[in-house]
Amino acid sequence: MTQEATTPEARVAGTAGSALPPIDDQPVATVERSFSGITVAILAILLCLFQMYTAGVEPLGLFYQRPLHLLFILTMTFLAVPLAGRGRRRTIPEWILDGLFIVGAVITGLYLPLFLDDIVTRVGFWTTTDIWVSGIALLTLLEACRRVVGNGITVVAVCFLLYAMAGPRGELPWLGAIVPDLVSHRGFDFNRISTQLFLTQEGIFGLPLGVAATYVFIFVMFGAVLEVTGAGRFFIDLAYALTGSRRGGPAKASVVASMTMGSITGASIANVVTTGPFTIPLMKRLG
Template sequence: MADETKKTTVPAEMSAEEVLKKYDKESNTRDPEGFWGYVISAICILFAVFQLYTAIFGVLDAHLQRTIHLAFGLSLIFLLYPARKSWSRKKMNPLDVILAVLSVCATMYLVVDYDELVLRSGMNTQQDVLIGLVGTILIFEAARRTVGWPMITVALIFVAYAFLGPYMPGIMAHRGVGFDELISHLYYTTEGIFGVPMGVSSTFIYLFILFGAYLEATGLGKFFIDLANALAGWAVGGPAKVAVLSSGLMGTVSGSSVANVAGTGSFTIPMMKKLGYRPSFAGA
């Protein structure tokens, strides 16, 4: 009996880190030591300081705010997410360092030459187009590393549609756009990469994520479990209600279903199984 119980509970008692590494693509990152560990920590601190500063004292011009936000994000993605799963998660790959530097250069170009870009809006030079192309490719690669090929495939379909408009049938047809025009629209306006989603991310989403990370680091997950246990632990079916309440509370700050399972499920699922709930029901 004891052996059987042990066999059924061990998988559910995986550590939060193991659960995230196995099931959450976004958390499967590098953990470099030494110099690069300090570099990444410094970038993260500067990122947080920038976001908090603009949140307190007012955001910059929309394009500048979004551009700097993207510069931090891209550099961290290339330093933290290996291009391949087989690459070492303790050592930094030189290619990723190069891509991180390129991403900063491609985005900071919009900040340094901001006034000139505004003056020649719609009349971008070949240099502008080249940098816009590099920046767009880097964004595609960053998205591939973090969320995988499905989103990239959808984006590429729409890019192809922009070029193939004259050859499309019926109501799907349009005049088509030139290469320079497409890159300029994607990279140098607030209707492409630096559109509303980037604006929301650079002003609100990051702050909520930072707040959630702070709460998780301070042990708020345990507080949510204790609170849910106090509210529903006494009722009929209490363990199941505790699991639902604690997961709901944890989800309000984590924003990740996998992190939610790692934070509360590693405790509530074994508890429910121990009290007689079917493993499939407890894990649901």
């Protein structure tokens, strides 16, 4: 039996040939996650403060409220979801590309609030800058949609953009030639489509974003506060106590919990966010 080497040199020599876990990338990944996570958390706090201020102190006009809300959402999206997907460490080229998309998000969110008076005076007579910014906004939104929702809805949006340009007077007359007569139209050029979607209320900054930037976000934030503080759990436990021992108890508990929570939040989305994580898995487990 040989004596085991205990000197530092021997221990280093003994482990030199062993398979060690790769540690070079770990500090980089940790720094990346902490940077993105901290930045997203700061932006989320600022967004909540902004929403509460505009909801209770000083309401803003729609071309101020909606673009600024979208600015926060897009910036957090590009920080939280890498180009290659969730859970993947960004490479340097991906960081550069994400930085460009963040710049696009800033342009999308600040262009209208900063130049609204000038834009209003030239409605219908758009400048080259208006057209370029509108194109950047569309590209930024499509990429954010791809990262969060997936390729399916993004492809649908691109198809509708192509369809809008398909026509004898559009950007793609050759595509209009193969469109069936039942759904054919004159076609529009890209300049008109992009500016109509970005610089008016009939596109990006329409009613859906307006509702999300005002009522829905506030109610969802309120529901999150109820969940974190345990108040939301109280209503769910109350529903289980009332209906849990009966036939179909989990389903009835879901109804009662949604009813009690909805009477406070007043928003269906906030209701689903607070009660759904508890009631839906239970119903699925019990069939």
